[in-house]
Amino acid sequence: MSAGKGEKLLEVEGLSAGYRPGVAALSDVTFEAPAGSITAVLGPNGGGKTTLFRALLGETPQRSGTVRVNGAVAYVPQTERARLDFPVSALDVARMGTYAATPWWRPSGRAGRERAEAALERVGLADRAGVRFGELSGGQRQRVLIARALAQDARVLLLDEPLSGVDGPSAERILGVLAELREDGHAMLVSTHDIHQARAFDAVVCLHGSQVAFVPPAELTPELLARTYGGEMIVLDGGERAVVVQHHEH
């Protein structure tokens, strides 16, 4: 176990956020994430998962409540959001995480390159550094975007459905990377629709417009899932397995 584990990296208290004055897209969110933890963020589409991430990044026009962060927060988007036709290599993309730390009047130099290379190595893609981003598999692209966040030197990572649209073996590799980052003392929030997966993490935040629950995965009962998802969910095997019916595809 690395030093600093258990130290609170993210504390959120009474957070409400929205895009227009007086209209909260998400309200009453209170949870914390210690170093070395993975927290699943569950909820239906439009339930506030994206709004929570945007609020934590300071990107929502309206925000109340308190958010305390130890260190920087980095965001890992779904790989489909990036332009696959850009002539940039995996290393180029990882380097983008170092640009902000470089003073804007100085082009990013060797230090940034080394940090990006280390980040790619961290996600097991050192040998793919020169390959064009668009030519990598979906799972590899996702890991490159994780490397970009690591290159930002952030201890808190927000991952937007990192396992959606990747095949089984790729998902396993991504989960392996997340487990290693947990060992390194990162705090991760992972938005997901996979309830089975959420049970393997350390804590679960359930959102449905407001916070429904912040519980350890063992307390993720069928009743709680039903309250979180409303009518969008089918529970199988007496609550051991649950399938979320997605109305909306990206």
Place this chain on the structure above:
Amino acid sequence: MIEPFQFPFMQHAALEIALLAPLAGLLGAQIVLRRLAFFTHSVGAASFPGLVIAGPLGIPPALAALGVGGGFAALLERLSKRAGVAADAATALLLVLALAIGIVLASDVFESGASVDQALFGSLLGIGTSELRFSAAALAAALVAALFFRDTWIATGFDAPSARALGLRAATADLVLVVVIAIAVVASLDAVGSLLVSAIFVVPAATVRLFARSLPQLELGAAGLALVEGIGGLLLAYELDAPPGAAIAVLGGAVFAAAALARALTLPAREPATPEAAG
């Protein structure tokens, strides 16, 4: 091949092309990657009324073009961001307005006496030292801007929704990019005119993009191709007694067509080019 360049007007024209070519590489790469081709074309077209009124009002043409082109870019930004008009519709709207106003001003209404042909299609063979100086200044401005913002341009273009989370000064960088493109477009007006700026800033970069595997390849390739097409078009115009701006555009179009055909024949289907088609 060498003989035509004994004339000072041909030397000036070649020098102008040599100054515009690096701009075609540096900015052309951003223009095709960031999908600013239509914007670039329309800034050129928008400068037309500026060129028309410059003479009668006694202001330097470059300054008038820059004023009108800059005003156009600012108006476009407001229209598409604030008024909720789609960017391409707003661009088309302002483009038509600019051309129409230019033609009305160039007619007897304003008695400007300006040559509409020259304003629209350039006069590469009439380049003087002041035009060369302006192009050199535009190149210097673009190089300085790229030194500071090139990384941010690429990171923002690659993944705009994450730009802020990456701590990038995306809005500032985008503004600087649009401004240096406008300056470069104005610098190219003497060579290719209001309607043919794409021949310099879009066509070479779009051609090289079919093959380029990295940003430096795209930039250097587009600069090189712009230089070759520019000089080639100039010689073609000299031999055929054709307008050089148009000759460069025709040559560029032909090279693009040949390159696209070659790419289609030699390479298997490209990987998905759209963000939607991910696996």
